[in-house]
Amino acid sequence: MAMWISQRLFCLFFLHAILIVSTQSSASTSQKNINLIRQKCRRTNDFNLCVASLESDPQSLKTDVKGLARISLQQVLVKANQTLLIVGKLFNQTHDRIEYEFLGTCIEEYNKAVSIELPGAIIALDSKDYGESKQGAANVTDDANLCEQQWASGSPVTNQNHAVRDLSMVAFGIISILG
Ligand SMILES: *[C@@H]1O[C@H](CO)[C@@H](O)[C@H](O)[C@H]1NC(C)=O
Ligand SMILES: *[C@@H]1O[C@H](CO)[C@@H](O)[C@H](O)[C@H]1NC(C)=O
Numbered sequence: 588m589a590m591w592i593s594q595r596l597f598c599l600f601f602l603h604a605i606l607i608v609s610t611q612s613s614a615s616t617s618q619k620n621i622n623l624i625r626q627k628c629r630r631t632n633d634f635n636l637c638v639a640s641l642e643s644d645p646q647s648l649k650t651d652v653k654g655l656a657r658i659s660l661q662q663v664l665v666k667a668n669q670t671l672l673i674v675g676k677l678f679n680q681t682h683d684r685i686e687y688e689f690l691g692t693c694i695e696e697y698n699k700a701v702s703i704e705l706p707g708a709i710i711a712l713d714s715k716d717y718g719e720s721k722q723g724a725a726n727v728t729d730d731a732n733l734c735e736q737q738w739a740s741g742s743p744v745t746n747q748n749h750a751v752r753d754l755s756m757v758a759f760g761i762i763s764i765l766g
């Protein structure tokens with residue numbers, strides 16, 4: 588009887604120990620990844636934006652540097668795509684000839700970013716062609732600047748252009764860590 592009880596107790600103790608170890612290990616995995624994010628973001632030009640954007644995606648908590656670069660490029664893609672839609676709407680609504688021309692240029696730039704450069708940068712990243720991937724991100728920074736700088740005193744989409752510029756520079760910084 589005593590033997591049986593002590594076996595049971597031992598089993599309970601053992602289960603408990605396993606539970607404790609497994610919760611601790613998943614907590615320390617995400618802590619490790621928060622540390623990874625911070626450590627890598629320090630090597631980009633915008634630590635706060637880098638941390639905030641990566642930590643907004645739960646996938647960042649369970650991936651490596653390449654995974655972080657991929658998430659970052661996806662975030663640029665989403666933002667560039669949103670900007671393209673907004674620019675397209677403004678383009679369709681404007682009655683001003685100059686505005687029409689400038690917005691048309693923005694559409695060309697963002698079309699290129701969304702359909703060629705960013706998908707290309709993601710494919711290049713996956714195949715470890717970090718130079719090509721970085722170049723794609725850098726080109727998107729240029730696209731956003733080119734759209735914005737047509738207007739001498741601010742475009743109708745300044746916030747979006749700046750968001751794409753800043754996120755693409757973060758992506759560039761993370762890819763640069765890889766090579
Ligand atoms: C881009 O926006 C369109 C809608 O405007 C949407 O259908 C598409 O899924 C978006 N693509 C990405 C990669 O966000
Ligand atoms: C702008 O107008 C064209 C032609 O009517 C249409 O195909 C396109 O979807 C419109 N773009 C946006 C972003 O609303």
Ligand SMILES: *[C@@H]1O[C@H](CO)[C@@H](O)[C@H](O)[C@H]1NC(C)=O
Binds near residue numbers: 704719726
């Ligand atoms: C980046 O832009 C340059 C100059 O326009 C072009 O030659 C190059 O092919 C582009 N590369 C990528 C990866 O988008």
